[in-house]
Amino acid sequence: MKIKTLLFVGVFSLLLLSLNIFSYPRDGGSLSKPSVNFANLKDGDKVTSPFKVIFELNGMLISPAGEYVEGSGHHHLLINQPYIAKGLPIPADSNHLHFGKGQKEVELNLTSGIYILTLQFADGYHRSYGLELSKTIKIEVQ
Numbered sequence: 001m002k003i004k005t006l007l008f009v010g011v012f013s014l015l016l017l018s019l020n021i022f023s024y025p026r027d028g029g030s031l032s033k034p035s036v037n038f039a040n041l042k043d044g045d046k047v048t049s050p051f052k053v054i055f056e057l058n059g060m061l062i063s064p065a066g067e068y069v070e071g072s073g074h075h076h077l078l079i080n081q082p083y084i085a086k087g088l089p090i091p092a093d094s095n096h097l098h099f100g101k102g103q104k105e106v107e108l109n110l111t112s113g114i115y116i117l118t119l120q121f122a123d124g125y126h127r128s129y130g131l132e133l134s135k136t137i138k139i140e141v142q
Contacts, residue, residue, distance in 0.1 A: 032058065032059060033059060033132065034057075034058060034059030034060045034121075034129075034132070034133060035057075035058045035059060035132075035133065035135075036055065036056065036057055036058075036075070036119045036120075036121050036133050036134065036135050037056040037058075037119070037135050038053065038054065038055070038056065038117070038119060038135060038137060039054040039055065039056040040052065040053070040054045041053060041054075041117070041137060041139060042137060043137040043138055043139075044137075044138065044139070044140075045137070045139045045140070046139070046140045046141075046142055047139055047140070047141055047142070048141065048142050049108065049109045049110050049111070049141055050107050050108060050109040051107070051108055051141075052105055052106070052107050052108075053077065053105060053106050053107075053108055053117070054104065054105045055075045055077075055099070055103075055104050055105060055119055057075070057104075057121065060072055060073065060121065060133075062074060062075075062102045062104070063102065063124055064100055064101055064102050064124070065098070065100030065101075065124055065125075065126060066100070066124055067124045068123055068124045068125055069123075069124055072123070072124070073121050073122050073123045073124060073129065074098075074099050074100050074101075074102055074103075074121070074122065074124070075099045075103070075104070075119060075120070075121060076090050076096060076097060076098055076099065076119075076120040076121070076122055076126070077096075077097040077099070077106060077117060077118070077119060077120075078090075078095060078096055078097075078117070078118040078119075078120055079094075079095045079096075079097070079110075079115060079116075079117060080095060080115060080116050081095050081096065081116070081118060082118060082136070083118050083120055083128070083130070083131050083134035083136065084120055084122075084128035084130070084134075085128060085130055085131075086128055086129060086130025086131070086132075087127055087128065087130070088127065088128050089125070089126050089127055089128070090120060090122050090126045090127075090128055092126075098126065100126075110141045111141065112141050112142060113140070113141055114138060114139070114140050114141075115138070115139055115140075115141060116136060116137070116138050117136070117137055117138075117139060118134055118135070118136040119134060119135045119136075120133070120134045121133035121134070
């Protein structure tokens with residue numbers, strides 16, 4: 001009788017353990033897709049110049065420009081420009097701001113008007129990760 005009880009408890013314990021091991025997701029972040037966002041601005045916000053823009057990144061690492069590191073890259077802020085298609089290099093001009101040192105924020109001084117801001121993440125060679133790692137909002141500078 002003791003052997004049957006011990007055997008039953010052992011099998012039952014293994015069953016409970018296997019349910020715990022094979023249940024997914026283990027935590028909310030482990031299966032989420034990488035993403036970027038504006039940490040301090042949202043679509044439709046009204047701001048006055050100068051104003052700070054804080055970049056948010058989830059699911060990837062920040063690394064400086066100049067070398068390719070799998071699963072990492074750096075931010076770009078596009079002003080009145082759409083996202084850049086995956087794999088294409090991001091131009092460097094007054095409407096395509098690069099943050100190749102790994103910066104996570106910038107202070108902008110824009111004249112009054114309505115602006116479209118696109119946060120675009122790209123690899124160490126400034127090649128865009130595409131729509132999946134971009135976020136576009138419209139703001140009004142007063």
